[in-house]
Amino acid sequence: QVQLVESGGGxxxxxxxxxxxxxxxxxxxxxxxxxxxxxxxGKQREMVARITSSGATNAADSVKGRFTISxxxxxxxxxxxxxxxxxxxxxxxxxxxxxxxxxxxGQGTQVTVSS
Numbered sequence: 001q002v003q004l005v006e007s008g009g010g011x012x013x014x015x016x017x018x019x020x021x022x023x024x025x026x027x028x029x030x031x032x033x034x035x036x037x038x039x040x041x042g043k044q045r046e047m048v049a050r051i052t053s054s055g056a057t058n059a060a061d062s063v064k065g066r067f068t069i070s071x072x073x074x075x076x077x078x079x080x081x082x083x084x085x086x087x088x089x090x091x092x093x094x095x096x097x098x099x100x101x102x103x104x105x106g107q108g109t110q111v112t113v114s115s
Contacts (some may be wrong), residue, residue, distance in 0.1 A: 002026055002104045004095045009109030014111075017083040022095030024076040024105055029053075032099035034078040038061055038091035038111075047092070049080060062088070085113045 003025040012018050022090045035050040041059065049059040051067035057069055068081040078095060095106035 002028055002097070002102075004097065004104055004106035006093065006106045006109035009063060009093060009111045011112045012082075012085055013115055014086060014113055016085055017081070018025075018085070018111070020080040020082065020095075020109060020111070022078045023033050024097065024104075027073075027076055027098055028097055028099055028101065029071065029073045029076055029105070030099050034069070035096040035098070036067075036069060036078070036080045037094045038094055039094070039108075040088070040091035044093075045094070051078065067075050080112070085111075087114070089113050 004022055006022045008020040031053045033050055034054050036048040038048050039043050043066040048063055049067055049073050051057045051069045067082045071078045082092040092110050094108045097104045
């Protein structure tokens with residue numbers, strides 16, 4: 001019954017920035033690991049970045065130093081700040097919540113890096 005809605009995707013030029021947001025329909029972020037995943041054409045879905053309930057983060061090597069994940073539990077929202085984007089960042093980005101109550105996915109938001 002949990003719904004996750006991503007937003008903020010779109011067309012961005014190489015080197016540009018954008019911020020993705022994911023809002024949950026219910027208060028499920030407490031004690032949950034939140035993450036962003038992406039799937040590019042011809043590739044498997046991969047982890048982009050994660051953030052724990054304590055605020056610890058980790059990110060894929062391909063985005064380290066460029067992407068930053070953050071969370072606002074009061075707003076049931078997780079963000080992905082994307083900077084210095086590259087063509088290889090083009091993908092559908094999915095929000096993920098991993099909690100003791102289950103694992104939930106959003107429907108995804110398209111990010112296209114192009115001139």
